[in-house]
Amino acid sequence: xxxxxxxxxxxxxxxxxxxxxxxxxxxxxxxxxxxxxxxxxxxxxxxxxxxxxxxxxxxxxxx
Numbered sequence: 454x455x456x457x458x459x460x461x462x463x464x465x466x467x468x469x470x471x472x473x474x475x476x477x478x479x480x481x482x483x484x485x486x487x488x489x490x491x492x493x494x495x496x497x498x499x500x501x502x503x504x505x506x507x508x509x510x511x512x513x514x515x516x
């Protein structure tokens with residue numbers, strides 16, 4: 454499974470209330486690796502969302 458799929462799974466499980474130890478056990482890796490995967494996935498998705506977000510209001514001062 455590619456890292457982003459593991460990362461997405463890890464982040465979803467964390468949001469559902471699982472500990473990094475539990476998630477790492479499910480993924481077959483140490484807790485710190487599961488945490489790194491989950492947080493990296495979350496950061497990437499957040500950055501991509503911010504980059505692609507359409508502005509609701511144009512607040513520029515240029516006319």
